[in-house]
Amino acid sequence: MVGIALAVNQIKDMFAVVMLAGIYGLVSASFFVAMDAVDVAFTEASVGAGISTLLMLTTVAMTGRTEHEASHKPLLALILVAITGGLLIYGTFDMPYFGSADAAVHNHVAPRYIYDSMKEIGVPNMVTSVLASYRGFDTFGEVTVIFTAGIGVLALLSVAQRPKDDAAIEAINDSMHEKHLILRVAIKTMIPFILLYAFYVQFHGDYGPGGGFQAGVIFAAAIIMYAMLFGLSAARRVITQPFVQLLSALGVLLYGSVGVVSMINGGSFLDYSVLAADPIAGQHLGILIIELGVGLTVASVMIIIFFSFSARREYQQANKGASL
Amino acid sequence: MTMILGLYNYWVVIVLMMIGFYIIIAHGHLIKKIIGLNIFQTSVFIFYISVGKVEGATAPIWQEGIILYSNPLPHVLILTAIVVGIATTALGLALIIRIKEAYGVIDEDEIQAMDNQAMVNQDKEHQ
Numbered sequence: 001m002v003g004i005a006l007a008v009n010q011i012k013d014m015f016a017v018v019m020l021a022g023i024y025g026l027v028s029a030s031f032f033v034a035m036d037a038v039d040v041a042f043t044e045a046s047v048g049a050g051i052s053t054l055l056m057l058t059t060v061a062m063t064g065r066t067e068h069e070a071s072h073k074p075l076l077a078l079i080l081v082a083i084t085g086g087l088l089i090y091g092t093f094d095m096p097y098f099g100s101a102d103a104a105v106h107n108h109v110a111p112r113y114i115y116d117s118m119k120e121i122g123v124p125n126m127v128t129s130v131l132a133s134y135r136g137f138d139t140f141g142e143v144t145v146i147f148t149a150g151i152g153v154l155a156l157l158s159v160a161q162r163p164k165d166d167a168a169i170e171a172i173n174d175s176m177h178e179k180h181l182i183l184r185v186a187i188k189t190m191i192p193f194i195l196l197y198a199f200y201v202q203f204h205g206d207y208g209p210g211g212g213f214q215a216g217v218i219f220a221a222a223i224i225m226y227a228m229l230f231g232l233s234a235a236r237r238v239i240t241q242p243f244v245q246l247l248s249a250l251g252v253l254l255y256g257s258v259g260v261v262s263m264i265n266g267g268s269f270l271d272y273s274v275l276a277a278d279p280i281a282g283q284h285l286g287i288l289i290i291e292l293g294v295g296l297t298v299a300s301v302m303i304i305i306f307f308s309f310s311a312r313r314e315y316q317q318a319n320k321g322a323s324l
Numbered sequence: 325m326t327m328i329l330g331l332y333n334y335w336v337v338i339v340l341m342m343i344g345f346y347i348i349i350a351h352g353h354l355i356k357k358i359i360g361l362n363i364f365q366t367s368v369f370i371f372y373i374s375v376g377k378v379e380g381a382t383a384p385i386w387q388e389g390i391i392l393y394s395n396p397l398p399h400v401l402i403l404t405a406i407v408v409g410i411a412t413t414a415l416g417l418a419l420i421i422r423i424k425e426a427y428g429v430i431d432e433d434e435i436q437a438m439d440n441q442a443m444v445n446q447d448k449e450h451q
Contacts, residue, residue, distance in 0.1 A: 025366075036381060114393050
């Protein structure tokens, strides 16, 4: 990983840099598996190696491939980095050794999560029960951040009016897509399975690794793949932009209303135990619904981001064609 | 020797973090800066996950007969941080595209030079 990071620093061709960043994401995902963090690895593999590489490639396509030589001397930066790094390494001398079970982090709230969550929440995957129940407030905040980022991308990149001659754009799309016949046929058979897998990850998150965040990203990846191979206008016919925007808001709303309903039932905000007669059943219900909300928001925000990026590119190309 | 083995993970994290930091401050190309930020971010993820690891433990999914699990709390924090990270990265890339459209370049120095030029022109108009 250090090697890849160093290569990113040296290479001037942005395409190679972006590809290396994708490989870097995949390597860190396998590192997370080795560290027992299966849920995290899942997310990193789909986000770091998948969607982020894609978005960066789109940006590179729009902004040009080469990097200019920096005009100022990097020596000062190097000294600063060396000093900071040295101080940080000095700081690690007081840290508990890697893997030791009596480190401070394992002694406060973690034992309760590990030993009591089965009694209190009744969900085998501790990551899910901490994410959705013990730290439900945090997750609510994070979903809101994702939603806000989606709105921000829309505000920055939305194309006010769609270019008039769709025929020209479709001509570009067709010429591009006829070259990839094998890919199209192969991906077409894969997409239903990817979607099905996303649903499995969504609803099986209580028992195995998975949950709303991962499922949302996988679901979005399937749609994005479709859009890449069959053209943006074809994908828009399947899922319209206003519909995705509605879904992203609906996800946050669903999450928030679970909290409000538990308040009406006499508990505190996001206290699922009061949702049903039996606290464990209430917890199950609450986790299921909020994971659904998370999944909806994440999937639709990722789709919105991709649609905005590629629509912008289409718009630029159409304008270029008009001016030539 | 035990110290080197015990702290090796944290040192790799620091090296990665410093490479990311260096990319951010030493390069002018805006996309490269974003990638540098990503490397910096990943190093923090790795740090958290390393801290949560317990020697000889398994993944934190409850099973009959297993008593030692890794700490689930860092996993939760990082899991959400990754998805939030991609959303904010997308926002940064969107800003870069707008900068490219407005200035025609995405290199910090050139943008600065163009801004300075525009300021000078404005001052002349006022006089």
